[in-house]
Amino acid sequence: MRFYEYESKALFARHGMPLGQSRVAGSPEEARAAAQAIGGPTVIKSQVLSGGRMKAGAVLFADTPDEAAKHYETVLPIVVNGETARSVLIEEKSPIAQEYFVSVTWDGRRKLPVVLFSDMGGIDIEEVAETHPEHLSRTHFSTILPLSERVAKEAIGAVGVTGSDLNRLVPIVYKLMQLFLDYDLTLAEINPLAKLEDGRFIVLDGHLDMEAEARGDHKAVLDDLGIGDDETRQARPPTEFELAGARVNAVDHRGVAGNVVEFDGNLGLIIGAGGGSLTLFDAVRKQGGKPANYCEIGGNPSMSKVKNLTKLILSKPGVDKIAVMMNVVSNTRVDIVARGVIKGCIEAGKDPAEVIAIFRIPGAWEDEGFKILAKHGVEYCDRSVSMYEAAGRACAKLEAN
Amino acid sequence: MSILITADTSFIVQGITGREAVNLTRENLDYGAKIIGGVTPGRAGRDIYGVPVYDCVRDIVAKHGQPDGSIVSVPPKFTRDAVFEALENGIKTIVIVTENIPRAQVAQMVELAELRGARIIGPNCLGIISPGEAKMGGVGGPAANTRQAYSKGPIGVMSRSGGMTTEIASTLTGAGLGQSTCVSIGGDAIIGTSYAELMPFFEADPETRAIAIYSEPGGRMEAELAEWVTKNASRLPIVAFMAGRFMDEMKGMRFGHAGTIVEGKEDTTAEKIERMEAAGISVAERIEEIPALIRTKLAEKSVEV
Numbered sequence: 001m002r003f004y005e006y007e008s009k010a011l012f013a014r015h016g017m018p019l020g021q022s023r024v025a026g027s028p029e030e031a032r033a034a035a036q037a038i039g040g041p042t043v044i045k046s047q048v049l050s051g052g053r054m055k056a057g058a059v060l061f062a063d064t065p066d067e068a069a070k071h072y073e074t075v076l077p078i079v080v081n082g083e084t085a086r087s088v089l090i091e092e093k094s095p096i097a098q099e100y101f102v103s104v105t106w107d108g109r110r111k112l113p114v115v116l117f118s119d120m121g122g123i124d125i126e127e128v129a130e131t132h133p134e135h136l137s138r139t140h141f142s143t144i145l146p147l148s149e150r151v152a153k154e155a156i157g158a159v160g161v162t163g164s165d166l167n168r169l170v171p172i173v174y175k176l177m178q179l180f181l182d183y184d185l186t187l188a189e190i191n192p193l194a195k196l197e198d199g200r201f202i203v204l205d206g207h208l209d210m211e212a213e214a215r216g217d218h219k220a221v222l223d224d225l226g227i228g229d230d231e232t233r234q235a236r237p238p239t240e241f242e243l244a245g246a247r248v249n250a251v252d253h254r255g256v257a258g259n260v261v262e263f264d265g266n267l268g269l270i271i272g273a274g275g276g277s278l279t280l281f282d283a284v285r286k287q288g289g290k291p292a293n294y295c296e297i298g299g300n301p302s303m304s305k306v307k308n309l310t311k312l313i314l315s316k317p318g319v320d321k322i323a324v325m326m327n328v329v330s331n332t333r334v335d336i337v338a339r340g341v342i343k344g345c346i347e348a349g350k351d352p353a354e355v356i357a358i359f360r361i362p363g364a365w366e367d368e369g370f371k372i373l374a375k376h377g378v379e380y381c382d383r384s385v386s387m388y389e390a391a392g393r394a395c396a397k398l399e400a401n
Numbered sequence: 402m403s404i405l406i407t408a409d410t411s412f413i414v415q416g417i418t419g420r421e422a423v424n425l426t427r428e429n430l431d432y433g434a435k436i437i438g439g440v441t442p443g444r445a446g447r448d449i450y451g452v453p454v455y456d457c458v459r460d461i462v463a464k465h466g467q468p469d470g471s472i473v474s475v476p477p478k479f480t481r482d483a484v485f486e487a488l489e490n491g492i493k494t495i496v497i498v499t500e501n502i503p504r505a506q507v508a509q510m511v512e513l514a515e516l517r518g519a520r521i522i523g524p525n526c527l528g529i530i531s532p533g534e535a536k537m538g539g540v541g542g543p544a545a546n547t548r549q550a551y552s553k554g555p556i557g558v559m560s561r562s563g564g565m566t567t568e569i570a571s572t573l574t575g576a577g578l579g580q581s582t583c584v585s586i587g588g589d590a591i592i593g594t595s596y597a598e599l600m601p602f603f604e605a606d607p608e609t610r611a612i613a614i615y616s617e618p619g620g621r622m623e624a625e626l627a628e629w630v631t632k633n634a635s636r637l638p639i640v641a642f643m644a645g646r647f648m649d650e651m652k653g654m655r656f657g658h659a660g661t662i663v664e665g666k667e668d669t670t671a672e673k674i675e676r677m678e679a680a681g682i683s684v685a686e687r688i689e690e691i692p693a694l695i696r697t698k699l700a701e702k703s704v705e706v
Contacts, residue, residue, distance in 0.1 A: 106504055108620045108660075111511045111591050126665075143508040184503045186590075213477070213659060214503040235653030261656065274588055274657040275562020278617055278645035279688070285647055286686075294656060298564065327568035328550055330527060330542035331424065362571075364542045383550075383571055386689040 001210045001233040002049045006089050007225050008208040011183065012190075015175045018202045022091035028069040034090035035068035041093040044071040049233065050081040058085065061093060082236070094202060099192035101125055101136075102155075102173050104180040112140040113180060115173065117155040121192035135159050141177065149174045168201050169193075183221065184214030241316060245295065248308045255301030255332065257309045265290025267357070267398055268313035268322035270306070270341060273298025276327035276387070283391035284323070289398065292319045300332045303340040310344025314355065321357040323394035328362045328383055334369030337361055342376050353377035357397045360390035403531030403582040404557070404602040404609070405494060405522075406470065411435045412494070412537055413461055413468045415483045416475035417449050421498070421539070425474065426450055431544035434535045437465045440483075458490040470494035472528065472538055477501045480524065484510040488517045496538045497523035497593070501659070504591045511593055521593025525659065527563030527585040532570075540585050541567055554579015555706050556695065557603040557637070559596050560615035561588050561622075561658065562644075568688060569613055569642070576692030578706065581609040588658025595622045597629035603637060610704050611695045612639040616673065618648045619661040623673040627680035638698035639682040640691050646670045 003011070006024050013019055023034035024047070035042045046058035053059055058078040062068040072088050099121035107114045118136045120128045128136050137158030141151040152173035156166055172193065180188040187209040194204045215222065215229075230246075232238050238246070241262045249258025256273070267289050271280045277296045284291050293313060297306060313322055324341050326332070338359065345352040359373055362383035373380040381390055416422050417439025427450050430436060438461035439454045447454040455461050461468065471487040473480060473495060480499045487495050488510075495514070502524050514521045522529060528538015533553035540563065541547030550571035556578050560566040563585040570583050584599060586592055596614055603609045616623050623641070630639065648656055649669040655662045663669055674684045683694045699706055 106508070106591060108590050108622070109595070109625055111508055113505075113508070142512060143505060144512045181505055184505055186504070211503050212655070213501045214505075217503070234655065235651070259656075261654070273562070273564040274661075275560070275565035275615060275617060275644055276568065278562075278648070278657045278661070279565065279568075279642075282644060282646050283687070296657070327562075327564040328571045329564065330546070330567055331421075331539055363567075364546050383575070386572070386687065387568070388687040388689065 001212055001215060003208045003210070004047045004049065004086060005045065005205060005207075006047055006087070007227070008206040009203070010225060011179060011208060011221070012203050012206055015179050017172055017175050018200065020092040020094050020202050020204070022089055025072055025088050025090050028072045031072035031088060031090055032065040032069040035062060035065040038090065038092045042068050043091045043093050044068055044075050045089045045091065046075045046078060046080060046085040047087045047089055048080045048083045048085050050083050050235070053080045056080045094194065095197040096194045097197050098195045100169070100195065101128070101191045102176060102193055103187065103189035103191070104177055104185070105187050107140060110140055113143065113177070115139045115141065115151060115155040115177065117159060117173065119159050119161055125191070143181070147174070147177055147181065152177065164199070165195065172201060172203070183208070183218055184211045185209055186211050241293070241312070244312055245309070248305060248312055251305060251308070252302055255297070255299035255305065257295075257297045257301040257305040259294075259296040261294040263291045263293055264318070265292045266318050266320045267394060268292045268316065268319040269295060270297060270310060270313065270322055270324045272296050272326045272332070279327070280325050280387055280391055283388045284395060287392045287395045289391065289395035292316055297326070297337065298332055300336065303336050303343070306337050306340025307344040307347065310341050311348045314345065314348040314350060321355055321394070321398055323357045323391065324359045324361065325387060325390050326361040327387060329364060331364070333364055334361045334366040335372060336365075338369035338372045342372065342378070357394035358390050360385060360387065402606050402608040403534055404599070404606050405529050405582060405584065406531050406535050406537050408433060408534040409435070410470060410494075410535055410537070411437050411468045412470035412472060413437060413458065414439045414452070415458070415471055415473045415487065417441055417452065417454055418444050418447070419474055422472070422474040423449055425472065425498070425539045426452060428539065428543050428547070429536055432536050432547055434537065437461065437468055458486050458492070462490050467491055470496065470537060472496045472498060474498040481506045481510055484521070485513060488513050488519055493519045495519060495521045495593070496526065496528045497521060497587070498526065498528065498538060500525040502589070504589065507589060507591045511591065514593065522584060523587040523593060525589045526587035527566060529582065529584050531582045532580050538585065539563070540583065550574060551583065552579040554581065555608060555610035556580045557606070557609040557612045558583035558614070559599055559612065560585055561617055561660070562615055565615040565644070569615055569691065572688050573613065573692055578692050578695065581606060588660055590620060590660040596626040597622070600626070600629055600633070600635065604633070604635060609637065610706055611699055612637050613691050613695065614639065614641045616641055616643050617645040617657060617661050618663050618670050618673075619668050621667060624667065624676050627676040627682065630680045630682065638695065638702065640685055640694045640698065641677055641682050642685045642688055642691060643670050643674055
């Protein structure tokens with residue numbers, strides 16, 4: 001879950017990290033007032049979640065409050081990687097002597113958090129890693145020992161920084177490590193971390209990402225920042241259809257029937273579980289099928305959840321048929337899914353035999369499930385038909401339509 | 402032979418009175434597991450299908466001796482504590498079934514496990530099965546269904562998806578290839594044991610003659626496996642199935658499991674496939690191609706199955 005720059009800066013400020021003065025503006029007047037209050041030259045920055053705003057021209061510099069207001073109007077409508085700006089940040093422009101880079105993230109191989117530090121900030125860090133590896137340090141740290149400034153010192157010292165710069169940087173990097181663990185972040189990055197001409201260091205731009213699983217543990221902070229539960233903060237905002245899918249899944253805690261992602265095809269998918277859904281989605285696309293959605297069912301969802309998911313998918317404009325497919329199931333009951341899907345079709349006013357292109361869920365209680373499907377004339381298959389073949393049968397039916 | 406668990410492995414179930422844990426206790430017992438006790442704080446004195454329930458792991462150790470393993474099936478908020486309890490009571494193989502644990506907590510469990518010389522499988526997994534011997538976790542479901550999908554034989558299976566572990570085993574069984582041990586390693590970004598970390602166990606198991614893996618986008622685990630195979634001149638041919646190829650075009654979106662997200666080039670299926678193939682790992686387009694690919698690779702090495 002990504003944070004906007006202004007939210008990240010609010011969290012940096014909470015941890016006592018040094019920042020330039022800044023204000024969020026929602027109108028040209030607010031932009032002018034912000035620049036006035038800050039005094040002197042300002043930077044006008046579009047607030048978007050994706051990178052590349054500088055290249056897109058969505059970061060401009062102003063010498064006067066009037067210019068700040070004008071730039072506000074220029075920057076706001078610029079679309080960055082398909083994303084429109086939420087607001088605009090007006091920030092004090094500081095005289096910079098040097099730019100540094102620091103981030104904390106997880107190393108899945110070592111299973112530890114790692115501090116990445118470079119004295120070549122402001123540019124793409126992957127480029128630094130390739131062209132100047134000696135200017136980028138990687139320092140892992142323990143999650144069970146008390147957090148220690150020693151780690152920050154080693155990370156900074158490893159690229160050759162010493163003297164008062166080292167001593168001024170240590171508390172900033174240490175606080176970033178704290179922030180990373182305190183808020184269950186998956187990424188805490190400052191780029192650039194600027195050394196000013198007067199020798200002080202400030203955070204110029206930062207990027208924080210919180211682990212979705214931990215959102216519940218940080219409700220107070222998210223409330224303070226005004227981030228609601230329906231803001232998924234993935235690569236793109238959720239669609240109405242996806243939010244409706246999330247509501248279906250939230251009705252009870254039994255199993256999963258959700259994680260809906262919208263696509264624009266004509267074949268509705270009721271698929272599972274986690275890995276099975278990925279496999280089946282690929283299989284449909286490979287065989288020329290056009291999925292209307294991605295979703296996951298698993299963990300033995302209640303019949304009503306499956307029913308409501310079926311109804312939701314059938315209600316989507318352009319959906320001609322649905323395919324109900326899973327890998328061999330261990331703890332999901334085939335008969336319950338079969339009942340739920342058929343009920344969903346009937347309640348949506350559709351004939352299950354007509355609208356269900358294929359039902360392929362082998363495993364526990366499959367005989368009971370297949371009986372129900374046979375009664376309603378639905379085409380089904382067991383494990384002797386592979387996931388790929390089942391997906392192919394569904395695609396063929398749609399093509400024949 | 403098998404790896405990690407055999408018919409003689411004794412284990413406990415932490416959170417044994419929970420709905421899911423009750424089911425898997427029965428399923429494991431039916432499949433022949435030696436479950437010597439269960440833990441749910443405040444429920445001491447009860448039993449679940451004849452397995453006595455205690456308040457603490459310590460009480461089981463005192464009464465029944467040292468268990469080899471534990472299945473942890475408690476809510477995410479309590480998982481770290483349960484795993485620490487198992488580790489501090491000498492348990493060496495821990496299967497964490499629980500999903501949605503923030504990774505900082507997983508990292509803490511893994512770090513302590515390393516200090517204690519113990520191994521964690523999971524979290525967010527269905528556990529381990531050595532077909533015909535025992536299983537530890539929900540893998541395969543009820544014993545009758547488990548026997549239908551899994552059979553004893555020469556193939557080791559590792560999978561980031563619990564459900565796909567059974568799909569692959571079922572496909573292998575259907576093609577006459579049994580399995581030595583199948584491990585559902587878990588779908589999270591940080592897990593206790595990766596493919597590469599399991600390889601030495603399979604390598605040392607004389608009955609394992611080939612490996613099948615299920616993999617997906619996100620993380621560096623496939624690259625780690627490719628490196629391991631190259632560096633250690635593994636005797637075991639490996640066939641991988643790569644799911645989620647559509648995600649390569651959908652950077653930043655999460656599908657399937659918590660660990661499944663494309664953030665950089667190294668996370669993509671295209672990059673993973675390239676690395677694995679360069680290391681001599683065959684990558685199947687469909688699950689049903691796995692048995693034939695395994696047979697071909699074994700025939701090249703003149704290994705009989």
